[in-house]
Amino acid sequence: MPNHALLNNIEHKDLRILTQRGAAYGDAVMSALTFPAEFRELQAHYPIVFAKNHEGTSFDPIALFGFQQGENLFLGGGQGLGNGWDAPTIPLTVERQPFLIGRPADGSGEGMMIHVDLDSPRLSRSEGEPLFLSYGGSSEYLERISRVLRSIHDGLETSKTFIEALLHLELLESFVLDIELDDGSQNRLAGFYTINEERLAALKPEQLGRLHEAGYLQAIYMAVASLAQFRGLIDRKNRLVAGTDAARR
Template sequence: MSEHVVISREQHAHSAWLPVSGYQHAAAQMAVPVAFAELSHLLGNFVLGFIKQGDTFQLVALLGIEQGKNLYVHPENGRWIGDYVPAALRGRPFTLGKPQASGDGATTQDPVLCIEKQALTDLETPAAEPLFDTQGERPELTGKAAESLSFLHQRHQGLIATQQVTNALANVGLITQWPAVVNTTEGPRRLAGFYAISESALKNLDADALSHLHHQQALPVAYAQLLSTARLKGLGQRVDMFARLTAHQEVPEDLDSVLGSYGDDEELSFDFDR
C-alpha cells in the first residue's frame, strides 16, 4: 500500500511530483465506490450494486466477480479497458486525508490534500511538475495539483450526497440481498456480498414513500441499479476474455473494441463529466 504525506506550503513549496500512468494500483479491486453525479457514465459500462458497511449501504460499481481481480485493468500493462474510469480511481497520486490540527491546536473542517510519498521529487527531475507557484508572497498550489484538490473535494462531497440517497433507499426497505449470477464459459458464477434494489418492493411503495424518494433524488439511483443488471452478461464476457489473456491464448487484436477502452493518449481530467 502506498504511503501518503500531507502537502504543506512550508515543506513542499519547492517540491515537484511525477505523474502516475496506468491503473495497476486498482488491479485487485473487485468494486469501487461511485457517486450520483457519475450515473450517466456508469450505466452503460458497469453493473451497479450495494455493499454493506456496518449498518449502512454503499453504492458501488462492480469491477470483477472475485476478490483480487479487476476485469477493467489489463493484466499485462495496467491499461484501463473501458469507456469510463470511475472518479474514485482518478486523481492519483493525490488523495484527501483527514483534517489536520494547526499549531494552535485547532482542527480544520475540510480534508487535506495528500500525495503518495514516492511521487514526490525535486524541481529538476525530468517530467516533474511543481506543486506550488512561488511567484507571489504566499505559495499556492498550481497546475494539476490545484485541479486535483478541486476534483477530490468535489468527489468527496459527491460521495456524501450519494450516501444520503442510499440511506433513503435503505430506510424504506428497498435494498435487499442480491443472488446475482454471472454466466461464463466455465459455468455460472454467483456473486457474494452484494445487495440490490428490490423491484417488487419498489413497485409496492405507497405515494408518500415515492414522493419522499423523489425529493431525495433517490429514484434515479434505484432505477440505474436495476437497469445496470443488464451488464451482467458483459461482465461474464470479460471473465472469459481475461481467462484467455492470462492463459496467453489468442485474443482479438482489437481488444478495446470488444471490451471498450480509455485511450492511453487521452489526458484524464479531474471532472465527473469524463
C-alpha cells in the same frame, strides 16, 4: 501501509504524479466506492451494487470491475493484466489517488486539506503531472484534484442519507450471480446487494415523490440500469480466461 502527509508547496514542490493506469499503480482492484451523483455516468460501463460497510451497520454503493479480489477487468484492454483503463469514465474515488482529504491534526480547523500518500507508486520527481508551479502556485492538475476531492466529500455525505432512504423503504436485497464461463468453469458472485425492483414498483406515489424531491429516484433507476453491465463484465472475464489459457499452451 499508507504514509499520508499534508501536501505543501515547500516539501513537495518538485512532486509529480504518474496518471497512467495499470496494476503497477494500484489499479488492480475489484471495485471502487461511488456515490449517487456519479451513478449516471458510471452505469454505462460498470455494474453498481451495494456492499455492507466495514462496521456492518450500513451500506456503500460500489462500482464493480471484476468478480474477485484484485481483479480489474478494465485494465489492459479488458484483459485485466496490462496498462491502460478500458473505459472512458473512471470513478472519482479511483481518479483521486494518491490524494485524500484530511483535517488538521488538532481538530481545530474547519477547512479541508489535501493529503498525499508518500508511498504511492504514482509519485515521481522526474515525470508525470506537476503539482505546483515554479512560483509555488497550484498547477491545473492539482486544481482538478482539489475539485475531485470536494466532489467525493460532498457525494459521500449525500450517500449516507440516500442509503438511509433505501433502508427505510426496504429497497435493498441481497443477490447471488452464478456464472458459467465459456471454458465451462462455474463462478459465483455473492455478498452484495441491489435494488429490489418489485418493492420499487410497489411504492406509493407519495413515496416516489419524496424520493424524487430528495434527488434519489434517478440514482435508484441508474443503479437498476447498471446491472445490464454484468453481461459486458462476463465477456471481459471470458476474454481474460481465454487469453490466460492460450498463454499456457
